[in-house]
Amino acid sequence: MEDLIQRATEQLIKSKHAITLTGAGISTESGIRDFRGPDGIWTKNPDAERKAYQSYARFQENPKEFWIETISSASLLGDLAKVAPNPGHSALAELEKMGILKCVVTQNIDNLHQKAGSKRVLDYHGNISLLRCFSCDTRYDRAEYDLDRLYKEDRLPPLCRKCNGVLKSDVVYFQEAIPADVAQESQEEAGKCDLMLICGTSAVVYPFAYLPRMARQRRSGKQTIIIEINADPTPLTEEGISDYLIQGKTGIILPKLVEEVKKRIP
Numbered sequence: 251m252e253d254l255i256q257r258a259t260e261q262l263i264k265s266k267h268a269i270t271l272t273g274a275g276i277s278t279e280s281g282i283r284d285f286r287g288p289d290g291i292w293t294k295n296p297d298a299e300r301k302a303y304q305s306y307a308r309f310q311e312n313p314k315e316f317w318i319e320t321i322s323s324a325s326l327l328g329d330l331a332k333v334a335p336n337p338g339h340s341a342l343a344e345l346e347k348m349g350i351l352k353c354v355v356t357q358n359i360d361n362l363h364q365k366a367g368s369k370r371v372l373d374y375h376g377n378i379s380l381l382r383c384f385s386c387d388t389r390y391d392r393a394e395y396d397l398d399r400l401y402k403e404d405r406l407p408p409l410c411r412k413c414n415g416v417l418k419s420d421v422v423y424f425q426e427a428i429p430a431d432v433a434q435e436s437q438e439e440a441g442k443c444d445l446m447l448i449c450g451t452s453a454v455v456y457p458f459a460y461l462p463r464m465a466r467q468r469r470s471g472k473q474t475i476i477i478e479i480n481a482d483p484t485p486l487t488e489e490g491i492s493d494y495l496i497q498g499k500t501g502i503i504l505p506k507l508v509e510e511v512k513k514r515i516p
């Protein structure tokens with residue numbers, strides 16, 4: 251492990267455009283369960299996963315009913331507004347502040363990268379603290395709408411102030427297309443990065459899992475360095491898409507990386 255951390259430190263310092271891709275694994279040390287790990291939400295409750303695959307169709311069928319159910323029932327991930335970032339999130343924010351990390355592309359909806367101070371964050375699967383218009387894609391801060399009051403006054407669903415369209419959570423449901431702006435920017439980042447740090451994802455959900463493969467293919471002639479930090483090997487490890495895996499907890503390994511980088515950068 252130590253030698254891999256030294257290697258990653260060297261490569262990070264030499265990189266010109268390093269980015270990071272993250273998944274649920276980086277937030278487990280904040281108390282949010284992941285999906286497919288040993289204690290994962292889908293691992294423990296396959297019915298919930300099957301139901302999640304129906305969400306998008308059910309929202310489109312009857313947005314009002316969907317909103318009523320969403321507001322009156324607890325989220326599978328718990329109350330994310332109350333959760334704090336952990337040293338893994340903070341380490342990535344610090345690497346950005348040092349000018350080494352250019353961008354975070356995350357599958358997580360928990361807003362923890364932003365809470366940790368990361369500035370350039372692409373929420374690939376949306377952000378729980380935002381709403382998005384189903385018609386014009388305009389996003390709003392969830393706090394701009396008093397959803398509980400709309401619920402009590404039977405005035406759901408919330409409507410877009412620009413086009414009067416129906417608002418949905420910004421969270422991207424299974425079967426829903428990734429919003430064009432985030433998809434475009436993420437592909438650009440994957441195409442131009444020279445180092446990709448992949449943290450806490452099983453890398454089995456598409457189209458996100460294409461991003462490392464794009465990074466591997468794109469830079470003809472020039473090698474993109476792809477490093478995984480994960481509790482378990484993934485298809486990226488097995489298929490040799492990543493150069494190497496540092497196996498362990500992101501909340502422990504990432505702060506160590508920052509420490510090593512700091513030792514070498516005056």
Ligand code: APR
Pocket residue numbers: 272273274275276278279284285286287288290357358375449450451452453454455479480481482498499500501
């Ligand atoms: N440090 C490092 N790795 C961890 C840690 C940790 N502290 N905790 C868990 N892991 C690893 C797990 O072993 C697993 O390999 O992180 C990975 C998490 O994988 P998933 O649970 O599949 O989460 P993710 O890859 O983000 O899922 C992708 O699937 O359910 C959908 O929309 C949801 O965005 C999510 C997407």
Ligand code: ZN
Pocket residue numbers: 383384385386387388410411412413414415
């Ligand atoms: Zn709109």
